[in-house]
Amino acid sequence: MPSPGPEGALLTFTDADRSPLSIRAKALVFVDPRSQQLHRELERLSPSGLPILIQGETGSGKELLARQIHRSSARQGLFVAVNCGALIGNQAEAELFGYVPSHPVRSQAGRTGWYGSANGGTLYLDEIGDLPKHLQRKLLTALQTREILRVGASNATPVDVRLVVATSIDLERAVEAGTFNAHLYEYLNEGFLALPPLRQRVADILPLAEYFLAMYAQRLELPVPLFDDHAAKRLQAHTWPGNTRELENVVHFALLVSRDGLIRAGDLNLPDDQ
Numbered sequence: 001m002p003s004p005g006p007e008g009a010l011l012t013f014t015d016a017d018r019s020p021l022s023i024r025a026k027a028l029v030f031v032d033p034r035s036q037q038l039h040r041e042l043e044r045l046s047p048s049g050l051p052i053l054i055q056g057e058t059g060s061g062k063e064l065l066a067r068q069i070h071r072s073s074a075r076q077g078l079f080v081a082v083n084c085g086a087l088i089g090n091q092a093e094a095e096l097f098g099y100v101p102s103h104p105v106r107s108q109a110g111r112t113g114w115y116g117s118a119n120g121g122t123l124y125l126d127e128i129g130d131l132p133k134h135l136q137r138k139l140l141t142a143l144q145t146r147e148i149l150r151v152g153a154s155n156a157t158p159v160d161v162r163l164v165v166a167t168s169i170d171l172e173r174a175v176e177a178g179t180f181n182a183h184l185y186e187y188l189n190e191g192f193l194a195l196p197p198l199r200q201r202v203a204d205i206l207p208l209a210e211y212f213l214a215m216y217a218q219r220l221e222l223p224v225p226l227f228d229d230h231a232a233k234r235l236q237a238h239t240w241p242g243n244t245r246e247l248e249n250v251v252h253f254a255l256l257v258s259r260d261g262l263i264r265a266g267d268l269n270l271p272d273d274q
């Protein structure tokens, strides 16, 4: 493992906090002052139970932040992550809110729905701007009443869900354009966290790169190479349009092609953007 840097910069997850689906990291690296500020805001908001809206570019670590919010909230239920882009078609409502046994069609989420599965825990809705409008209204009602109405049900079911949502688009603009429910936006915006893109958190780049290098080397049972000075400079100068996910992939590739215990600038396979 790399050195954790300043206090609080490396938070390690236990196995139970990790989802087999999307998250590969075991830890959150927060070294840059902007990341540390974000972490302080996260610690302040997490125990409150308020809904939280995370805005950040693709691959910048929104889901990892959401997991950290769940973890620091000490809620005992599950962390359930759903991409709203997948909630389409006439099964979407049943997927999200569940359905009664007599409902004719089955959904991936099962009868309980994703919302009900997060009872006592945290529901993470990624790309909330993609949620169909009729489900935006229903979501707002569920949040306000703390009850859900399953498809085909005549009575509402009480549920205790903490909602964390993420967006890579400007939701305020979506409200102005009429594609996002203004009341839902106001409700979600109570707890707002802006996750800066990696290029604006330059001090995170090398600690993250070293962290990923150690993680992949351990997994592949390889010795951990070092970045030479040119490679380190190159990593810090790249603009990272794909953010931390892009960095993780670049480091993984570099590890595989490195020789003599060193990663050189040419091993990084980065475009000439500096």
Ligand SMILES: Nc1ncnc2c1ncn2[C@@H]1O[C@H](COP(=O)(O)OP(=O)(O)OP(=O)(O)O)[C@@H](O)[C@H]1O
Pocket: 022, 023, 024, 025, 026, 027, 028, 029, 030, 056, 057, 058, 059, 060, 061, 062, 063, 064, 065, 126, 168, 208, 244, 245, 248
């Ligand atoms: N601060 C961090 N420390 C360690 N690993 C990180 C950090 N931020 C992101 N990662 C890793 O980078 C990858 C992308 O992160 P994540 O999936 O959370 O991003 P995202 O913003 O939710 O992406 P998307 O926009 O595709 O939903 C993951 O493998 C994650 O573990």
